[in-house]
Amino acid sequence: MTQQVNDNIVDKSIKRVHKLEAKGVKVFYDDFEAIKGIDMQIKANKVTAFIGPSGCGKSTFLRLFNRMNDYVDGFRMEGEILIDGENIYKKKVNVEQLRKQVGMVFQKPNPFPKSIYENVAYGLKIQGIKDKKYLKEKVEDSLKQVALWDEVKDDLNKSAMALSGGQQQRLCIARTLAVEPSIILMDEPTSALDPLSTAKIEELIYELKQKYTIVIVTHNMQQAGRISDYTAFFYLGELIEYDKSKKLFTNPEKQQTENYITGRFG
Numbered sequence: 001m002t003q004q005v006n007d008n009i010v011d012k013s014i015k016r017v018h019k020l021e022a023k024g025v026k027v028f029y030d031d032f033e034a035i036k037g038i039d040m041q042i043k044a045n046k047v048t049a050f051i052g053p054s055g056c057g058k059s060t061f062l063r064l065f066n067r068m069n070d071y072v073d074g075f076r077m078e079g080e081i082l083i084d085g086e087n088i089y090k091k092k093v094n095v096e097q098l099r100k101q102v103g104m105v106f107q108k109p110n111p112f113p114k115s116i117y118e119n120v121a122y123g124l125k126i127q128g129i130k131d132k133k134y135l136k137e138k139v140e141d142s143l144k145q146v147a148l149w150d151e152v153k154d155d156l157n158k159s160a161m162a163l164s165g166g167q168q169q170r171l172c173i174a175r176t177l178a179v180e181p182s183i184i185l186m187d188e189p190t191s192a193l194d195p196l197s198t199a200k201i202e203e204l205i206y207e208l209k210q211k212y213t214i215v216i217v218t219h220n221m222q223q224a225g226r227i228s229d230y231t232a233f234f235y236l237g238e239l240i241e242y243d244k245s246k247k248l249f250t251n252p253e254k255q256q257t258e259n260y261i262t263g264r265f266g
């Protein structure tokens with residue numbers, strides 16, 4: 001099934017406008033076909049939400065963009081995933097480099113059992129950066145971007161595990177930003193958080209799209225409506241509908257989308 005977002009952007013501008021692209025993508029876990037042939041283009045510097053009932057393939061599809069499924073037993077993919085026009089599944093692709101460009105934030109905040117400072121500096125240090133002044137600046141800058149700096153600036157040596165869940169998630173986003181990705185994948189980043197922390201992360205996502213291309217899986221349709229520019233509705237491994245969020249949530253083209261967003265199934 002071919003789904004191109006419906007707003008008159010011509011194909012020849014893919015490299016500039018469409019940051020991510022899937023071409024004829026199928027995913028199998030052994031014999032099970034989890035993604036059944038998806039074509040999709042995702043725009044740069046926008047927030048794109050993936051919605052759909054449990055098991056429809058949102059996370060599987062999201063994880064294709066930084067090759068996180070490569071580790072899964074029985075995983076096999078057909079088709080192409082392109083970033084800025086480059087197929088990221090080509091043999092010569094350096095997966096470590098790719099993951100620097102494509103950061104990921106998970107459902108449960110997963111800070112390392114280290115200090116706040118070390119968590120944010122970690123990615124830079126494993127790149128071999130030793131310059132203390134640079135590291136300090138980068139840590140401060142990343143924590144400021146996630147609006148955590150004021151809360152932690154006097155406690156940078158404190159364990160990250162002592163932070164609240166919402167603070168931990170912002171720290172994990174700061175850790176992702178420190179290595180300067182251009183794309184951030186988020187897999188239900190607020191589902192383990194209280195409403196106040198959720199609101200903070202949503203504000204943050206809104207700010208971050210000035211600089212980053214963000215793709216977010218969410219079960220929360222209000223959230224998708226609030227923060228995303230585009231929404232893709234998946235069902236049973238297919239991309240059913242993909243459009244501007246305002247359109248998809250108010251006037252969907254497909255009956256299945258309408259049934260889902262009005263809570264008739266899922």
Ligand SMILES: Nc1ncnc2c1ncn2[C@@H]1O[C@H](COP(=O)(O)OP(=O)(O)OP(=O)(O)O)[C@@H](O)[C@H]1O
Binds near residue numbers: 029032052055072074
């Ligand atoms: N490692 C795996 N091995 C076998 N099957 C898997 C594996 N991971 C996912 N699947 C199957 O692939 C399908 C898609 O799963 P996926 O986790 O991508 O869906 P999802 O839409 O993200 O679900 P949820 O909203 O519950 O997280 C499901 O049927 C799931 O059971």
